Amino acid sequence: MGDTAGGGSPDVLENKRSATRYQVLVEIAARQPAVSQGEGADAIGVTSQAVSDYVRDLVESGYVEKGGRGRYEVTKEGVDWLISRTDDLETYLERVNSDVLESVEVDAAIALDDVAEGKEVGLVMRDGVLHANPAGGTATAVTVTSAARGEAVGVADFEGVVDYETGTVSVLPVPTVTDDERLDPDVVSTHVPDEGLVAVAGTEAYALVSRSDASPDVRFGTAEGVAEAGMLGLDVLLVAVTDEIPRHTSKLRDRNVPHRVLDSDAF
Numbered sequence: 001m002g003d004t005a006g007g008g009s010p011d012v013l014e015n016k017r018s019a020t021r022y023q024v025l026v027e028i029a030a031r032q033p034a035v036s037q038g039e040g041a042d043a044i045g046v047t048s049q050a051v052s053d054y055v056r057d058l059v060e061s062g063y064v065e066k067g068g069r070g071r072y073e074v075t076k077e078g079v080d081w082l083i084s085r086t087d088d089l090e091t092y093l094e095r096v097n098s099d100v101l102e103s104v105e106v107d108a109a110i111a112l113d114d115v116a117e118g119k120e121v122g123l124v125m126r127d128g129v130l131h132a133n134p135a136g137g138t139a140t141a142v143t144v145t146s147a148a149r150g151e152a153v154g155v156a157d158f159e160g161v162v163d164y165e166t167g168t169v170s171v172l173p174v175p176t177v178t179d180d181e182r183l184d185p186d187v188v189s190t191h192v193p194d195e196g197l198v199a200v201a202g203t204e205a206y207a208l209v210s211r212s213d214a215s216p217d218v219r220f221g222t223a224e225g226v227a228e229a230g231m232l233g234l235d236v237l238l239v240a241v242t243d244e245i246p247r248h249t250s251k252l253r254d255r256n257v258p259h260r261v262l263d264s265d266a267f
Helices: 016-031 037-044 048-060 076-104 186-191 203-210 222-231 242-254
Strands: 064-066 072-074 107-111 120-126 129-133 140-143 152-159 169-174 196-201 235-241 259-261
Touching: 016 037, 016 048, 016 072, 016 076, 037 048, 048 064, 072 076, 107 120, 120 152, 169 186, 169 203, 169 222, 169 242, 186 235, 196 203, 196 222, 203 235, 222 235, 222 242, 235 242, 242 259
Parallel strands: 107 129, 169 235, 169 259, 196 235
Antiparallel strands: 064 072, 107 152, 120 129, 120 140, 140 152
C-alpha cells in the first residue's frame, strides 16, 4: 500500500503510467466479463493499443484473468490491489479537503466601506448577509480582493465566530380549499415581522397573502429557504397550508431553528 501519511501523493498519482494502469483495472472491473477495450479506451482517453498493453501487463501481474473471446475478470489479487490504491486515494483526498482547500477557502461579504486587498476586516451578519467591516470586529478575516462600499469583497483566513442570533419562524396555518374554514387576510399583516421575511407554501396560502397588505418574499423552495433564513438570523412568517406544515417544521427541527405554530383558533 502506498504511503500518504507524510503528505506525499499516492502511488497511482506518481506518474501517468501508474494512473492509467489503475484506470484500466477499474474499467475491467466495471465491465467484466465481456470487456470492450475500445470502450475502455474511450472512457479513459487513451488508444485501444495502449489499453491492450495495460491489459497484458495486468494479466502478467496476476491482477486480471483472461478468458476466451475478449472475456476478462479481475482476480482476488487485483481486487486487493484496487482496494489498497483506492484507500490511498481517499486518504489523500481527505487531506486535500481538510488541510488544503479549507486553508484557501474564500467567502464573499459586503464591504461596509472601501477596503483594499490584504486588509484585516471584521465580520458581521446583517439581514442574513455577511458584511466586512474595515473598522474590525470580534470575528475577523483578510480580504483577498479590493472593493468599494457596498460591493462584494473576497475574504479568507477566518478567525473568531460571527456573533448573531438565530431568527424565529412563526407558522400561520391556512385551511385547505376543501375546508369550510376561511381566514381573514388581515391576520397576515398582524404577524408580519418588523424586519424579516414572509414566505408562502401552497396555493391557498399564496391567495391569502395576496389579499393582504403583505407581499411574499419566498414562494418556492420554502422548506429549505425558510430554514436557511432562520439560520442566518432572520425572523420569518411562514404562511402555509396545513398539509404543508409538517414538512417545514421537520426541516426547522433538523436545523435547530426556533419556531412556533400560531393558534388558528385565536384568529
